[in-house]
Structures are given as structure tokens and as C-alpha cells.
Amino acid sequence: MILRHEKNTQQLKVRKTYQIYFLFITLVLFTTGANGNSKQGTKIELNGNISRVFVNTSFDFFLDTAAIYSIEEISQEKFQDHFQKVTDPHVLYDYLNSPIWMRFTIQNNQSISDYSWYLESWGFDIKNITFYFPRADGKFESSTAGFEQPFDQRKISHKNFNYFLDLRPSETKTYYLKVKRNYNQEFIFHLRTNEKFLAHSLNEYFLLGIYYGVLTIILIFNFYLFYRLRDTLYLYFTCLIIACIWFSLGRDGLGFQYLWPNSPWVNKLANEYFIELIIILSTLMFSDRFIQKYTKNRKVFTLTYWAILFKLLLFLNQLFFFELNYIHYLVITIIILLVPFSLGLFALMRVKIYSWSYIFAYACLFLVIVYSYSKSIQLFNNPVLNWYFVYPVIFLEMILFSFSIFNQLKFLQNQFLEANKERTLALENNNLLTQELNSKLKEKVRARTEKIEKMAADLAQKNLELETTNLKLQELNDQVTQSNNYLQENNAVLQTSVAGVAKDLALMKGLDFLGFKNVFPDKDTCLNFLAELKWKDKYQCKKCEYKKFTTGLNCGRRCKNCNYYESPTVDTLFHKLKFPIEKAFYILYLSNRKDVDLTLNELSEILELRRETCWAFKNKISQAMEKVGHNKELNGWETLALVNLE
Template structure:
């Protein structure tokens, strides 16, 4: 946003104006022969030092094409189209890019002791042409040209008026701006102008000095403490400084005077950067993401949309009303601060106070941008500078308060931890005392035990002779016991083997539960080992080349032909090819279906195996089909076990599964 500065006459100039007006009234009343001057003529006298140029003194001609010259606008055709600024709807340049011709008549009454200067307050006018009445070459300057084009290297536009006593001279100004602005100005003599320069630059120097101090102070805190909020605050203050440097023209005057394009870029981009850094800082300072997560999402979305709208308006639309897009995100963040303050964060009240002053100064700025000069005075024009100084100081203090609160919370937490450690230490002392008491009891017990051991040793020595005699008898019996032990060991091994065979036979002969079944086939490796031994019980022979020698494949219990390198897994060409679930459950499913002669429902099978009914039904159909083919086999035996069904190699999807397995193995 652009800021147009304006100053009303100080009290001394006001008294001079009243005195001059009274003198003119006396002259007009006492000299009827003097002709009345036109109402749009600005009169200056030697008693005056500065005069605020009211918009009523200007006559305005808008040139949308921007092609009119000074000679053309002096022709009667165009001169008659000049309108008094007081008759216009607003005193602003409402059409960015159009040329506005201003005509100002100034009458010098009496001999003037000092030179007069015209100062235009808006430093963002892209092109300014000042035409002296004496036919001298025009002064062409503007924000779109280097600072060297200005006769006076000043942040505002300053032109000397060659006034002559008792003469009325007409000055023309041609103004072009890329945004909406006003044409407020002031006439000053040399001495008030010098005083104004000294005062204004002193105040601005103090203002930027405070901002610099805040930047250095918070940057040092960030480097020492490492708290990211300080860095975000530094970025925010730097963007504020960049906005003010671009708004008051000091940046163009001192930092980039030879780069007008950079000046226009900073003027357009600094407010956007300010909105971005402000939201970036305020969200963390207020802890909106933690305290109001839902509102935080809205804040981020509104900021992103507003930034996109500002960029679009700056680059393409150029409506001049982009400053309205700042109100919604700033208002939403201010509302979030109020909500956070309601939830108990004390530092949020400093945020509300600081930005209330900024909001008031922004309101004055918007009124000036709308052409409403009712509240325009020195206090309102520089209220934004004062508000931002108050803001950076208050927010720095608030940031310190926040860190202090976090530190106090940390100290309280550490105090609680110290109390817990003290309690733990007291418990440890009690434990040490208990251990010491236990050690005393242990020593007493050891003393008593030593006495008992001594007595027992004497008794044992007496019994040792008796035992020695018995040992000789036992040696003779040991020979017989050794033979009996060997026989018993052999009997135990046979019994264990018979027990395993009985258990296996029981599994192979009737229904058992899954726990008992898992003892025979405890894991996948045992199942694959059993299936491989069953499959290649008669010896290995390659299905591709017929070779009989093999080595281990990459998969467990698979075999690779040493001649053609063909790999065959343990499940290939069996009922378990492409089985979608655990091979242990598959074994048990085949066992249950076989032992029940195919009369085992898929619902019960699903409940027992904890599988989907569809999967159980599909697998049971494969088992039933394998049982049917097995019964039709020539070597079928009614008393054979259920494991023969596993070697069924005629399942419909066996060949496709083998081809897929071969492709995967080659890959």
C-alpha cells in the first residue's frame, strides 16, 4: 500500500494566515477600485512562511490517453475542460496509468524575501513534469526515473517557484501514477523548509534507529537462546522497515537511488512480504496451531488466498484497491489473538494492544486513500510510524514475557522432578538400610550354620566308616544296576519311538485338534520338509531334462537341477501349489476333510482355521477333487493315509502356477 504524507500548517503559519486574510479584507473594503482575484488563486506574502495547498486551488484535467502536450492544454478547447478540484467527486487520481494535468495560479503580494518551493507529498508518482511559467525547460522526474533527475535530492518532489512581486503566475504539473493517489502539496520558504528537514529526518532517524535496535536485540536473543519465535519476529520487523523505507521514500533516496525498477518492485512487494512475515510470526507467538487448530487452518488458508489476490492485483489487475485484501487476514489473526487471550494466554493482551494502535493508524491511511482528508493532520499521517514503534517495543516485551512464562513453567517442572528424585533417594536410603539389616541377619545365620555344619561334620565322620562298608557292598550291586540301566535306557528309547509312532498314527487315523496336529507339523519348515521327503521319496528326477542330480534352491527345501538349472519347489506339482494361506493350516484342512471323507463343511473349516469361508470352500473343493482322482488311481489303497492326497499333481491351476513360479525364479 502506498502512503501519502501531508502536513497542515503549524500554529505560527496559521496566525500568519489569519493576519494576511485580515489585511486582505481591509484592503478590499478600503479600495473598491481593486479587482477581486479569482477564487482559485493562491496568494502568498512576505509575512507567510508556508501554505498548505488546498485541493480547491487546483484545476484538474484528466488525459486518459496521456498524449496531450503543454501547448495543447493551453488551447481554449482543452483549457475550458479544466475542472476545479472542489467540484470533482474525489480529490484522488482514480485512474492509474492516466495522465492528470494540474493548473495552479499563485499570486505574490509585495516583495518576497525568500524563495518559495512547491512540495508534492506523494513520493510514489511514477512521472512528474513541472512546467515553470517563464518558458524554462520543464523539470521531468518521478519514481520511475533515477533520483539524479531531481534538482533537489529529496524523498518528496520539490520544485522552486520563480515568483515575482504583484504578479499572478500559472504553473502546470503533469502527474502519472500506477496506483490511486492524491495530489496534496505545500508551499514553503527556505527557512521553514530547512527546519522541517531537520525535524523530519531526526524523527525518522529515531524511528529507524528503534527498529534497528529491536532487530539487533532480538537477533542476538535468537542466536543465544535458539528460540525460533525471535527469528520470526526479526523477519517481521525487517519487513516493516522495508515497507516504511518504500513508503516514505527514504529507501529510494539513500539505498537504491539509481534503481527505480527496484524501487517499484519493493513498493509493490514489501506489503505482501509484511503480511507473510506477520502471519508467520503471529501464529507461533500466539500458539494458534496448538490452542486453536481449526482456526489455524482457516488463518493459513485466508493468508494464502489474500497473498495470491495481492500478487494478482499488483501484477495484472492494478485496481489500486488491493489494500482491502489486507483487512481479512489481519482481522482474522486479531480475532485469533482475542480467542487465545480468552483461553488464558496472558501475553496475547500485549498483541491485542499493540495491533489496536496499528489498526487505528491503518484506518487513517485508508481514509486518505479514499480521498477523505477530514482527519488528515500531522498526528494521523505519522500515526503509523508511532504505532509501529509502540508495536515493536510492546511485542518485544511480550515476547520476553512469553519466554519468561515458559522458563517459569520449566522451573516448576524441574522442581517437581527434583521432589520426585528426593523421594526416590529416600526410598533408596530405606532400601540400603534394609539391605544392611539383611546383611546382619545373614551373618548371624551363617554363624549358626557354621556351628551346625561342625556338628554335622563330626556326625558324618562317624557315619563315613559305616558308609565305607556299605559302599563296598554297593560296588558289587552297581555292576548289576549298570546292566539294568542300559536295558532301561533301551526300553525308554523304544517307548519314546513307539509313542511318536502312536501319536503319528493317531493323527493319520482319526480327528485331532489343531494343537495336537501342530506338534507333528510345528512350522512351515517342518511341513515343507515333510512334503519334500514325501514328494521325492523314490529319488529326484528333473522334470525338464530327466537329470537325477540336484542342489539346494533359493527357497527352503527346493531342488535345482545341476544340469539345466531348473528349480522345483517342494509345493510344485502338489495340491498346495499357489496356496493362499499358511501351509500348516492347509495340512490340517486336508487332514480334516480326508478323515471326514469329504463331509466337513466350509463353515466349520472357517471357524477352526480362522479363515474366510470363501477361501475354505475353494480349498475344500480342490481337496475333494484330489480325493476323487486318488480313488480312481490304479494304486489306490483303502487303508492309505491322508498324505497321499497332497501329491495330487492334476489340479487345474498347477501348470499355470508352475509356469509363474519358473518366471519368478528366473527374475
Template sequence: MFKMLLRTAVFLLFLFCFISADAQKAVVFNKKSYEHIFVRGEIVALEDPESKLTFEEISSETYHHKFLTNVDYYPKNYNRNSSYWYRIKVRFEEDLDKSSVIEFFDQVTDYIDAYVPDQDGKYIHAKTGADLAFNERLFKHKNFEFLIKNLKKGDYYYYFKVKSKDRVNVIIVFRTVERFIQYGLTEYLTYGLFYGMIFIFSFHNLLMYLAVRRKQYLYYILYIISVGLYEVSIDGIAYQYLWPQHPVWNEYAYGIALFCISSFALIFTKELLHVKQKAPFYFKLINIVLALRLLFFLLCLFYNPDWFKYKFIEFIPLSVGFITGIYILWRKKYRPARFFVVGYSFLFLGFVIKIIHILGYARHIPGALGYYSLSFGFLLEMVFLSFAIGDQVRILKRKKENAQKQIIKQMQLNAEMQENLNRELEAKVEQRTTEVKKQAIALQQQNETIEQQNEELLLKNTLLQDQSEEISRMNVLLEKDNINLKTSIEKVTDARVNATELDFDEFSQKYPDKESCYKFLSELKWESGYSCLKCHHTNYCNGKVPYNRRCTKCAYEESVLHHTIFENNRIPINKAFYLVYLMYNSKGTISSHKLSDKLGIRQSTCWTYASKVKKVMEERKKDLRGSGKSGWSKIVLDKKA
């Protein structure tokens, strides 16, 4: 049962297609007909997936009924890998005594093969397209035209083969040559006005940038130039005048222009609306969108240029800029944002109308408005963005004028304060002058008194100078006596240290402090010369601690206490010296209690140090024989030293 229903449906569909194709509606023209756009049922189409069908096959009876009636307002090549054959039927009610053209609108169509009938029933083949050099076109026009010469009345079939990498709207238009010339002149004049306005806007803002040096003008100029580049690329004007011999550039120009439009529009938005200060979240969002848009552009440019065709992606940066302007206007009450929002509203509206027109749903919108809606949107946006910049400049000017008024007011206050201060200073100066005059008289009297005193002092100075010379001579003699006396005292002290047992006060005359002890250890330790313990280098410099020595080659610093009996010492060094001295003189028999009384140190500490010294004395008993009283200094150094 299901198979029978399926066969019946297929048969009815085939019958419907057969009847629809066979009964293709003929478009009637007469001498008064000057223009007609073919839509919906006036066009039949046939898809050629492998692009192998020839015109002879297509025009044969076998394929005559295979053409399907177009269901869209304008036909489209939904499968971009296929070729599409389109056929229109024209009926001339009278002899056509003037030349006409068949025109295709979509400038990105790669190849169009036209088979145009003549009055003898033969077909003339003509070829054009965006992938062919511009000078190969019959008419040097941005659109694609095919000439229709004089024909007799009757019915004629026209065949067109379309193949394109982009999805295109196959808009087929019949025009007389007179109408085509009128239309072409009007169109190019409109383009001239449009691009002239772009040039004027750019030049005006360039002058403003040179005058005030605000970056927003520079970004706005780059944005306008990007819009112009996109429009000339899409309209075919760039191909006609800029690179007519290089059709491959058509595949990249509009993509590059769209990237520049998105980027400079968002950068201009950040600069004009001060987004970083007024809306930090949207500032970060814009930066993210800019980075992603750059990534997508690089992928299109170097990986797959076909991705440039996804123009709808520009809806994202457009929306982000639009929403940012609305937020700053609504929440931050920033006045220039109102013109910005209005301008973006027109651009947004033009973008929507353009999409509707491309999809074939804008039947009630005039053709020019629908086809050029995006251009009108760009134009109105540029006007209102200029108003926004002007409004911002007026606000800044108003702020500057207010600031100048405040400065002038403050300067007047400063001038009044300066006058009052000058009056006060003049009064104080006058008062001070009177005081100074009085002081001058008093000083003059004092100077006279001082002159008299100076004369007396001169006489006294002469006497003092004589006395000073005598005192100096006596001091020289005393100094010599002191040097001799000091030397004698040191000799006596050394003799007493080596000869008898001294108390701590007498011993301290020889080693009064830490520095004298360190000096003695340094001379004793390096008596035979310095040699680094690490690298055996013999040159040194002073270390961080007095009498330490630092190697100039490896920077190793050797302590003066290292390899001595005083290493890791925890009592004052001069007392440690005296302890060693007492232990040596007593040959180790002095008790720790007596050492504690003499040194003022705890008995346990004295016992620990005395044990250490006594052990060293036992180990060096042979070395200390015959050393006399001065042998105590020989137990200071370790044998390693």
C-alpha cells in the same frame, strides 16, 4: 421538452465551470509566509486522455477556461492512462526576495513536468518523477521539489503535468527554502529514529533467538525487517540510498515487502499464539490465506506487476491475524494474546487512518499523524508484539521454575526414600550374612562328606569304565548283526511283496507312511532324470512338499503325484498303494467289498479306485506281460510321465 431541459442543464454546467475556472482563487503570500498546502478550490485541473497537449496549448486562452475546479480535498489521477494538468494561482503581496520551493509528496508519481514563471513572465520547464534516475533531481530529497527564485509582487500561474501508473494524491506544498531545510532535517531525523528502532528491535530479538532458539523470534525479526523494507520503499528512502540508478525497482520493492509482511505476520501469529493447538480452525484458515497470498504474489510478480498497486488486499491477512488473536484471548484465555491484540489494534487503526487520509477525508487529523499513521501503527505494533513475546517468555519461565520446584521436591522425597531403603537393605544384609555363615558351616561339613563319597565313586567309576569298554565292543558287534538282519528283512519283505499276497500290516512294513510312499514314487518317476515340464530345464531344488521338485530356472514346482495314478488322491497314500497291489495280484478280480474289509474304507470309494486301476491295467495289458509279481509298480505312472 426533454431536449430543452438537457441543453439548459449543459449550458448551466458549462457556465458554472467557466465561472469557476475563470474565477480561480489566488493564494496570497507575503514575506511572513513560509508554508502552504494547496487544497480543494485552490487547484484547477484538466484531464488530457491522449497525453498530447503541450504547455503552449494549455497556457493559451483557448484552454484557460477549460480547467475545472478540484472537488477533492487533494486532486487524484482517477484515469491512470491519462495525463493531468494542474494549475495554481499565487499572489505575492511583496517582492519575494528569498528562494522557495514547490513540493510534491506522493513518492510513487512517475512523471511531473513543472512550468514555473520567472519575474519576466517566461516559464522555466523542470522535470522529475519516480521513473527518472534519482541524480536528475534538483534537490537530493525523497520528495519532488521545484525551485522558485526571487519574484516581484503580482499574480502568477504555475502549471504542473502529472502522469502515473499508480493512483496518486497530488499534494502541492509551497515552502521557503529555510522551512524546507528545517522540515527535511526533522523528517530525516524522524526516519532515522524509526529505522533505528527497527534495527534495535531486530538485533534484540536476534540475540534472544540465539539464546533460546525459539522460532518465533526468527519470524518476528523477518517481520520487522519486512516492515522496514516496505517503509523505505514507500517513503522513497530506498530509492534515494539503495537503488538510485534503477527506478524500475520501485515498482516491485513495496509489493515484495508487503508480501513478506503478510506472510511473516501470519507465520509469527501461528508460532506465538500456538494456533495449531489452541485454534485448529484458524490454523487451517491462516494456511489457506498464506497459500492464496503466495498465489497472488506470483501472479503479480510474473504476470502483471500493476496488481501490486492493490494494497488494500493486505486487509485480509491483517484481519485474519487480528481475529485469531481475539479468539485465543477471549476463548482460550492465553495471556500473551492481550498484547498481541493491542498491537494489532494500533496497526488496524493506523491502516484505517491511512485509508481515510488517502481518500482526503481526514481534514481534522494533523497532517503528520495522517500521513505517517501506518508507520506509527507499525511502530506501536512492534512494541506490543515485543511485550507479547516477553510475556510468553515470562510464562514459560514461571512454568520452568514451577517444574524445577517440583523436581527439587521430588528429589528430596526420593532421597528420603533412598535412606529408608538403605536402612532396610542394611538390616536385611546383616540378617542374610548370619544365615550365609551358618550355611557355610553346613556346606563345609557336606563337602567333607562329599569328598569321602567322591573317593568311593572314583573306585566305582574305574570299574564302570572297564565295563563300558566291554559293552561298547559288544554293541559294535550287535550293530553289525542288526544291519545284516535289517537287510535280510527288507529282502524277504520285497520277495514276499512280489511273490505272494500280503495283508496290510505286512505290506506296511515296506511302505509304512506317506514319506516312504513319496520316496518310492520319486525314484520311480525320475528314474531316467529330471526335466521341467515347462522349460525342460534339468536342474532342480526341493519343493514346498517333500519329494516335490522345483525348476531352478522358471521356478515351476512339479508334484511327486503329478502324472501318477495317485494324482488327486483322497485316501491315505499307503492304503492307495495297497489297493493297487491287491488289484494287480488278483488281476482285477478282487471285489470292492473285500477291498473295503482289508483297507477299512467305504465300499463305494474302493469301487471307484478299483475301477480306475482296472482300466489302467486293461490299457497296459501288453506292457505288463512277463512282469511277474513286481509289475504292480508299473501301472503307477501315466504314459505321459
């Protein structure tokens, strides 16, 4: 996300001026050296019991514009007058392609013999840095590392550049550094004893561990939410967290140390336009999805994807075409984020949703972008705090975005509860209507039964009268006998129809589970009904095709020829049923009703069955409907009972 250099065209304009100025200064230095007026080099003195020294500008430098000098030439006595005193932590603001030689002269005035001093260059993104420390024979030993060098070349495995000075009490040594930069970066150097170096490193790694640990927990939680809910909101937020972690790993050097130590090219990928592009795109998509879950707003959706397109075009322009000044690039980036955010915020306000955590999280994102691009902002005197300032802001951003997600989950849960309440009221009203309809049907059945009983009594009375007058009406005996037989047949039909009415009611729409259970109270009733339904036309043995049988156990049919027994459930929807058949009858009965739509949880509670069992049998019913092209308006539920799915 941090831009490594400013606009190239602007650098070319000022470079000539700096070159002329530098040549003039070099000429003056050579003239001064020829007259014997050599400069006294900057010296760092270690006095008393100090254990840490900040030496940001306590060194001298020489710009090797042609990159032709070696350490042997640089370290010569006659060359020392060419070095200049450093007055600014950036050393130079130009000549990015030329190496800078730095000279440290350290005088140890301490009497403490167990101090081991280290030189630390803070800021791992130096392109190339070679440290030269003197040996006893007057020559120098080198150690090369850098942003573009494999990590295992370092003698001390640390994200910063650390070098052991081997400086004893009363010794004075001069050390050299050869540095190549990627951009006009600020150089930060510390001298620390071994104890201070270890304490600082452990504290820094401990705090970074907490930072990455919390972000990793948030990442895992949101990935779990995406896996369980399949909502792209959590996928976009997961991408945003990964991008921020990647940005942080590239910024502090831990990624180079632990994740890609042998792939220095990843450092450039992690610290320039690419990771900044991922952060902004994932933020835009997360923001759009966040808004759409509250209110479906087509304008926010359209504007968000236009912003994504503009950001991609800006990214390609910076890489391959006309590179903008970093201030212009920053302003355009902020506008790309701000426009869809403002419209989305307005859409939330229209539906009276005020997500303050979402607003402050976006503010943190803007702060990170502005602070990362604006290298001149120095909020603290400590450069380490200035560098790590974005970390607590990113941390706060992730926490606030998480809070906004939790608030949205609570909002959606409340909506779900309200919908369930409305659905429950609708079901209660439907049940009341069903009960009222059942009462009316029962009243009609009772009235019809009384009428039938009365008719039966009248017929019996007339039969007695006919018998008493039989002798008188002998000539009409044949006619009366035929009438009497006809009346007896009607009486038998009317008597049996009382029992049939209840079953006919079950085949109609309008019974709850208790009413249905009165019609089909047990397994035998259901099996008997299924047997009558299955063999209502004729019976024929499956093995020998014989058509005579005896009724066996559980209302089955046993062939009189080959003794083959066939259960009523064979070749039906209830074959190999694992739970009571009367409950399966009720599920099948409900499947043909359009006025009742129970959820699996409600059906499971009514029938006292597991939810998975209800779902499996309902799925089986759906397959049967699809197989026979069942029509709820034209067909009764009993037609599905004889569907064979095997």
C-alpha cells in the same frame, strides 16, 4: 499495501460518462475564448511576513487527454483560457493515463529580500512530475522526477518533490507542472521559505529516524533471540518487523532516497500487493506459533495454514486474473486474519491465558490495514498527519507484540521453575531412598563382619584344642593337619573379604559421591583398582611381549626384559585425563545407574568441576558405551573403564 487503483471494470463504466462531460466543458471553454471572455487565472499572493502557504487548491489545471501538447504550446497566451480552477485536491477522479498540466501563478508582495521560496509536492508516489520554471528569455527550464524515475535526477535530494522558485520581491511568475498519476491520489502542495523547508525536513527526518531506530532495535533483539533459542516464533516476528519497515520505507519515500535510488521498480514492489502479502503471512505464522507455545491446538494450526493458502490465492488473483474492488478485497483480507485469530484467542481463553498486549497488537494491525486501504478516511485536518497516522499505529503494534513475547517468556520461565521444583522433589525422594538402602546395606555388612569375626574366634579356639590334644590323637595327625590348613585358608579369605565387601558395594548401584569417595578416597586407590582390573588375567609387555614385570610408580608395570613402563591408564577411558581420576570414577559409576539422572549443573556442583568438563567426559563415556554395546542391566560400570577410544 496501498491499492493504487480501484477496480478496472468500474473505471471503464464511468470513463465514458466523464469523457462526454469533459468534451462538453472543453467545447464551452473554446466558445467562451472565441468570444473574448477569457478566464482570470488563479493567483497566489505572498503578503506580509508569512513563511509558509498551503496551496492545495490554489492552482489551475488542464487535462491533456491525447498527451500531445508541449510546454511551448501550453504557456502561450491564447492557451491560458483552457485552464480550469482546481476545486478538489484530487483534481480529477478519472483519466489516469492522461497527463495533467497544472499552472501556478505566484505574486510576491513581500519586501523581505532574503526569503528563498520553495514549492513542495508532498507525496513521493507520483508516477511522473515535470516542473517548468520560466527563464529570463521567456523560455522554460524543466526538471523531471517521479515514482518511476531514478532518484538522482532530482535537483534537491529530498523524498518529496521540491523546487526552488527564484522569486524576488515584487515579482510575479507563472510555473507549470506536468503530472502523470498511478491512481486517484490527492495532490498536496506547499510554499515554504528556505528556513521553514529546512526546519520541516529536519523535524520529519528526526521523527522518522526515531521510528526506524526503535523498530531496528526490536528487529535486532528478536533476531538475537532466534539465533540463541532457535525458535521460529522470533523468526516470524523478525519477518513481520522487516515487512513493516519495508512498507514504511516505501510509504514515506526514504527507501527510494537511500536504499534503492537507482531501482525505481522497487517502489512498485514496496507499495502494492507484495509487501501486504508478506505482512499478513508473517503475522499469521507468528500468531500460530505464539498460540502453540501456550497450548498445542491442531485446529488453530490447520486453520492458519488454510488462511495462508487463501491469501496466496487472493494475491495471485489480484495480479493475474479478476481484480476485486478494493472494499471487497479489504473485507476478504480482514476475514482471513480474523478467523484464525478468533480461534486462537478462544484456545488461549480455554487454558486461562489472557494476553491483552497480543489482542491490542492485532487490533492495531487491523487498523493499519483498514486505514491504508480506505483512502477516504480523514481523521485530521492536516494531510501530513493523515498520511503518517499509520506510523504510530505500527510502532504501537510492534511494542505490543514485543510485550506479548515478553509475557510468554515469563510464562515459560515460570513453567520451567515449576518443573525444576518437581524434579528437585523427586531427586530428594530418590536420595532418601538411596540413603535408606545404603543404611540397610551397611547393617548387613556389619552383621556379616561380626559373624565372620565370631567364626574366626571359634576356629582359633578349636585350633588350640586340637593342638593340646595332638599327642592323644597322633594317629589322626595327618587328617587334623589337613583340616587345620583348610580352616586357615578359609580364615584368610574371610578376613580379606571384609575389605572386598566395600569394593563390591561400590560396584553395586546405590552409593552417593561421599559413599563412593570412601571406597575410592584418592588417586592411588583408583590407580591400584584400575591396574588390578587391567592386568587381572596376565601381563604382557607391549614392546617385547615379555610376561614378567615389576610394579612401578602409580601402580604401573615395568617390563623386566626391555624396561618399558606402562601406566594403568594407558588404553583405558582415563587416558590423558585432565582432572582427578577419583571424580572421573564417580562420573563413570553414575553413567551405569538408571535410578539417578543428574543434570550437568548438578554434577558440576557435586564434583566441583566445570560444566564443560563434566559434559566432555560424559560424552566420552557415551562413545565407549556405543563402541562396546554396553548394557546397563547386564554389565557393570567397571567394564567401560578398559574401553580404548583412541
